[in-house]
Amino acid sequence: MRAILLETTDPAVNLATEEWLLKNATTDVFMLWRNAPAVIVGRNQNTRAQIDEAFVRERGIPVVRRLSGGGAVFHDLGNVNFTFISLGGGAMDFRGFTAPILAAVAALGVACAFEGRNDLTIEGQKFSGNAQHVWRDRVLHHGTLLFDADVSHLAGALRVDPEKYRDKAVKSVAKRVTNIAAHLPAPMAVTDFMGHVMGHVCPGAAPGDLALAPDEAAGAASLAESRYRTYDWNFGASPAYGFTRTRRTPGGLIEAHLDVKGGVILAARLLGDYFGRRDVAELEAALAGCRHDRDALAECLGGVELGEYLLGVGVEELVECLF
Template identity: 55%
Template sequence: MRYIYNKSTDPAFNLAAEEWLLTRDDEEIFMLWRNEPAVIVGRNQNTLAEIDESFTRERSIPVIRRLSGGGAVFHDLGNINFTFIRNSSPCEGLDFKYFTAPIQEALGNMGIDCNFSGRNDLLIKGRKFSGNAQHFHKKRLLHHGTLLFSSEMADLSGTLRVEPEKYRDKAVKSVRSRVTNISSHLPEPMEVTEFISYLLNFVSKGTAPEQWELSAKEREEIESLARKRYRTWKWNFGSSPAYNFRRVSRTPAGTLDVNMYVKKGHIHRIRLFGDYFGIKDICDLETMMLSRRHQRVELESHLSTIDLGEYIRDIDLPTFMDCLF
């Protein structure tokens, strides 16, 4: 098995690294890595339904889709991610306990008692600190999990807070849990980088640290994959399952009731109901948004050249955009 400490903190690069290592050959892998603040959504999720759009936009927090299923998670530099890649067959099924056992052993060696719970979680004193997911590619299995070490809990809850009634779809929904940081349970204080070194040494049984790096050629190929997939709107948002969106908002123009159907990230149907006033036919405004991405930047740019007040009196463009997300 190869042991890797991937020191990149770019979420698009890091998720690309997992896919590249999974698909390139049959080498078995254990890798540790961290991301700068980012929301990572599951393969089968509706991205916009999982995030607080205004919270992530105002803080420039990227939202990236991963290969595996499961729910959305918030990553920051206080969260450590671990990845196992093993040669396996789908007929063997998913086994979360097997891959979380080394983590439990490593923490137990430090005096922290933790246990496996539910389908895919690790808990300390009843609070979640690790969620896990898996993905098969041909005869290769990717298992990855989070380890909350010293994450900012306010950001963790803020990025994933959303009004549940706005989106109607068949996508997998996230389940929120009470969480805790590993650092709160350590017998002695430890920096996150110290914990990474400890964990990698424990799992690798002392493999030399100079062997933990990705090569320059590997990083170049991974970055190419990141550009093609993990940095694109098509993968991160456009791959969401089709959904119906409804939001009723009180605005200076009156009540605005937005109803739309979105497929492959593009608006296929939209109706704007409400008690607002306007000079021009609202159907013309609705038509302008058809086939456009359900994406704030694109809609804002597309509608910036029109006089919105002619269709909905006393509303400005930022307020109108807030009604659409």
């Protein structure tokens, strides 16, 4: 089994690397990697329903969709990600893939266990969530390892008002979490922990031979640009959903209802106690066809005489009502 340690902490590149290796590797792979702060959503989730949109926007936290199913997770440099790529069959075996990870953590003197469908726990608290994706006869299994993650950001980035979105997409399930570092008998750096896990899973791996080949890195970088950095993949691939928000604006109360599919607004309805000279149905029609994205909506509304429909309401105030 080939061992790989990714140096980049770019979430789009790292997720693209997984997909590239899944489809092009010539041997089984075990890979360790970390992401700079990012929200990673499951393949079948409605992205906007999983995130605290204001929290991630204000902090510049990217949101990226992965190949596998399951729930949304928050990554930072205190979280270690591991990936197995198996060329030998399409069976989904969560226990089998996580067994060496459990053994590596246990070897540090931490009692841990497999629990539920896909979690690894310490004293009943989750430190690892796992997911899988099958491509042809190959399996991609990956998981998180909360080592010394910022739990406050984890909670903040994923917090969202459940009344805003109505859809049939997979929801993330909140569960108590813990960091591995809090249970170690002695302090340990996250990089040393990564070295320990790598040595336990791939004992023959040479520290100087863990990088991607140039063609692999180039293929992953190209895929990151064409898929993992795009609106269409990260937001547009969400299942259809309905959005509702009521907000007080300088022009009165606005109750916004949106029907969204493929990340694009199909229909909009703006209710409330606002005043306007012209029929708001014209404004609602102008919103149809726009992406459910702040910049796209601001551009869409840029040429509209908004005060004719919503007296006292500016573009910024209306856009805020739509998220």
